[in-house]
Amino acid sequence: MTGFAILGDLPPFGTNDVIEMIDEIVRYDIVTFESAGQGKTYLRVVKHKDFATFKGVMYQIDRGEEEETFQLRQVRMQFWPCDNEAARTNPQRLSSTLEPLNMNRDRLTEIVEFAYARLREKINGGSICVENEASLQLHLSSILKTFGELYESSKNEVFSIELEKPVTLSGGRFEKSGTRKAKIDIWISIENLETKTKHSCAIELKYFKFANHREPNNRYDVFSDIQNLESYGDFADLCFLIVATDHPHYVNQENYSQDTADFDFRHGKSYHAEAVLTYKTKKPYGDPISLGNSYSFVWDEFSGGVHFLKLSVIPRSSSNLTFERDCPEAGSPSI
Structure with missing residues (x-):
């Protein structure tokens, strides 16, 4: 698989895991990792309709600094109205509540x-x-x-x-x-x-x-x-x-x-x-x-x-x- 860099929290897979793309992924897609067990992890797209209720860590995919590489930037989302009162009254605390x-x-x-x-x-x-x-x-x-x-x-x-x-x-x-x-x-x-x-x-x-x-x-x-x-x-x-x-x-x-x-x-x-x-x-x-x-x-x-x-x-x-x-x-x- 092409090399990639992760900016944010690391997904729960081992250093020797094989990463397999199970969806057609294009630049700027929002993706997530899913463990398949036995040394294999799937990289899949998170559909737009699932953003508000998705449970897990999401990343936006983009080109890397080196040729034939890409990077994954962690994404955090909050949809109005916020479930957390602290986040609703003080948006600056949003990241800490997550x-x-x-x-x-x-x-x-x-x-x-x-x-x-x-x-x-x-x-x-x-x-x-x-x-x-x-x-x-x-x-x-x-x-x-x-x-x-x-x-x-x-x-x-x-x-x-x-x-x-x-x-x-x-x-x-x-x-x-x-x-x-x-x-x-x-x-x-x-x-x-x-x-x-x-x-x-x-x-x-x-x-x-x-x-x-x-x-x-x-x-x-x-x-x-x-x-x-x-x-x-x-x-x-x-x-x-x-x-x-x-x-x-x-x-x-x-x-x-x-x-x-x-x-x-x-x-x-x-x-x-x-x-x-x-x-x-x-x-x-x-x-x-x-x-x-x-x-x-x-x-x-x-x-x-x-x-x-x-x-x-x-x-x-x-x-x-x-x-x-x-x-x-x-x-x-x-x-």
Whole structure:
């Protein structure tokens, strides 16, 4: 790839990552980076209609100082009316109100990755027993709460966690449920009570036991959850899907039936953005699924135990997605 220089915050990719352009990009386009896993990062265009609700770091592309090079200048945007009162009353403070986004996103990522690693260790080490998805949810939430509260770096910061967080679409519907409503398995946030800024993360869980083999519908449900996670951009800065199973069928099965082979998240497999996944049986379990982002699937395998998959999902802008309530309701417990 042609050399480039970044002016601003560095994107979250490794020094040895391969950068791949997945859109036709021209001078002055606004672009962003998306991790595809396994040493690959995508550079794509951010569409104009998505500017107001985009969650992430954006850059404007321009020619570099040397021949056959280009530079990326970080772009920050604020649309009137501002969500942040300080930015509305004092525009000079705008840049400072935007700074916590990357810091809090990094902290939320660290919290999830730590909890995920400890959960795997405790289950496969035998210190906790998980028999179903609800048990998995509670154990992970307990670790998230304990570790997350350690990230409250000042008296004005609050780490919060909710289970079965209800959300409602003001228009359209969720493909998974066919309704305007959905519930997030685990929702965590870091809020600054002084600046009124809040950043959050949505987590969906799946737990497939060998004894309750529900194949191939389970594979479809995984991609359906990813589809939901991609729609949470208005209230989650980042999302994760965590799949646990004691059945190698999902991890390293040699092959699947051609009728359902589209729904494949085995170790080392990948999905390319906007590919259509179709259930080809006479009576399909669900409608075709198409995702907005590309993914690579990497399992944390454990011989004779429970295998885990953790997938980072970039939530796409969705201006019509809102909280059902500002506070938890019955059936939406906070820990």
